[in-house]
Amino acid sequence: MRTAAIVLAAGAASRFGSPKALARLDGRPILEHVLDAVRSAGIEDIVVVLGHAAQEIEDGIDWLDERRVRNPDPRFLSGSLQVGLAAVADLDPPVRGVVIALGDQPRTRPEVIRALIGAARETDRPVVVDGRASFATPERFPPDQIDRLVVGWPDEVADEIGLGPDDAVAVLTHDVKFDEPAIVEALRRRCRYVGAVGSRKTQGDRRARLRVAGVTEAELARLRGPVGLDLGGRAPAETALAIMSEIVAERYGGSGRPMVERAAERESGAAREPAVPAG
């Protein structure tokens, strides 16, 4: 789930005397400390609300890709908040949560921001579904690792867990009667990533059966199977890493190939894919 941040830095700092955002701490403006903390917490969409001394702050900060908006009447915090929220509402793709940070609190730690995000949303961490109660035990999947542990058939629990387009679904059973309903359900509900383990042979048989079950070719084209990036490892943790990497790559449109290869291609002018921002 995407979360944005609004950083409020519009105040007049009448008691402080000069723009607080630019006051230096450890050799850098305090606003930069706040922006660092927000970014370190894993937030990419950052909206900074400026007001008083806006141009001075614009010029005094080493911006990355933060969006800057201005509150024409920065006397009131609530007004700045409204301006910030309006900017967040325009974000594409949309976000489902917003963290509000103050531009003059440079010692806010990324862990605190992350904890805040974690507390605000329930479906951030994974949901594990299995029909076998002996597998889906809290001993194997403790509550600090996953949000929900559901014993049931995937197609039956889909409603219960609100399966939808924001979900990435990894089907890890090796059991036809269990994994096929899960795949059908995940594809139907347009989950943004649908991957299923299985050898090449399994995948061929499976696709044939999914077609019989009424899955369209367009839906099948979205199924990642064989699953994961080609990392070459075969241990369970390595398979998990390959799948998680593919989920992230799919989200951002990454190719999965080593960055050094891509960089070399760009330099030789032979880039076959659009360049990504240097970021």
Next chain:
Amino acid sequence: MKELLGSYEAWHAAGQGIGRAVVVRTFGSAPRPEGAVLLRADDGRIAGSVSGGCVEGAAAEEIEKARANGRSRVIRYGISDEQAWDVGLACGGTIDVLIEPAVREEVAEAATRLGRAIATPLPPDAPPAEFGLHPPGEGAPPEPAIVVASDGTMTGSLGSAAADDALRAAAAEALLRGTSRTVEIEGRSVFVEAFPVKPRLVVVGAVEVARSLVHFARELGYETVVVDGRASFATPERFPPDQVDRLVVGWPDEVADEIGLGPDDAVAVLTHDVKFDEPAIVEALRRRCRYVGAVGSRKTQGDRRARLREAGVTEAELARLRGPVGLDLGGRAPAETALAIMSEIVAERYGGSGRPMVERAAERESGAAREPAVPAG
């Protein structure tokens, strides 16, 4: 076997005779992989397991028989779906278990010192590699173990240079992957038991990315070391002992000896500070660490390479430096950067391309594969 050393040594010290059962082949979703061990002392105590609990009793009895008659046997156990369900298994698997009348010296030593594989020719009446019912034979007296070190040196022989070469290759593969398995060499089944050195990840720079990186590495079975010159970054609060094996405050080139930096290490340089990251890169390249990656934008990388050349780093060494670092996953959050780096370390280890498996599968089907196919595994 490694995890049973405590029991083995205690029983051994108490004068107990000890026999061993070890999984040498699996079919289907077996509960325990090749190399899983059950030990039985002559007083009846057992340690370890070869299944999820269904065949331990039978295997322990077989060890007792082997202790009496001195013969090694391989027994194929089928695990019914019903039993499997009861003990929490995904589905019925089938396992071949080698029953040994004693734990050989070479095996105990390999489990202690690591970095080597032990090859054991299976008795001639062992079940074939193919799946199917196979009533157990009488077995045969154990053959001497063949020891293959990680540098390829071998103690013992299968009897021909070609067979020994094949064994050497199988042992290298087993040590790289950290998995034991039975291979067929010139018509014989040979169980190759791997005792790999635990892979190690050395992270230079106790930054946010490092926290996620050591977490992933630990999950993947790596020993983890974090080095930073700044005591305020390298704190046990940020890098607790259950995540990091060693937290070292110091300059990378100075601590290289202290941590024994070498070819078995993967090194990720995460500082954004020239005076810190360049000595670390130079040291890691010089010591031929198997993976050397360093964060930094494209511009940073260009400047850095120029400076490294001035510092005397050769072009061949520079070609091994991964920078920009990681696989191209597209994410920019610290945990995503860590994931991209960890994925590259694993891909580099096994020669993976990093590209999605579906793309590779599609290419193979269209006959346009640009890379050699990997075994289906």
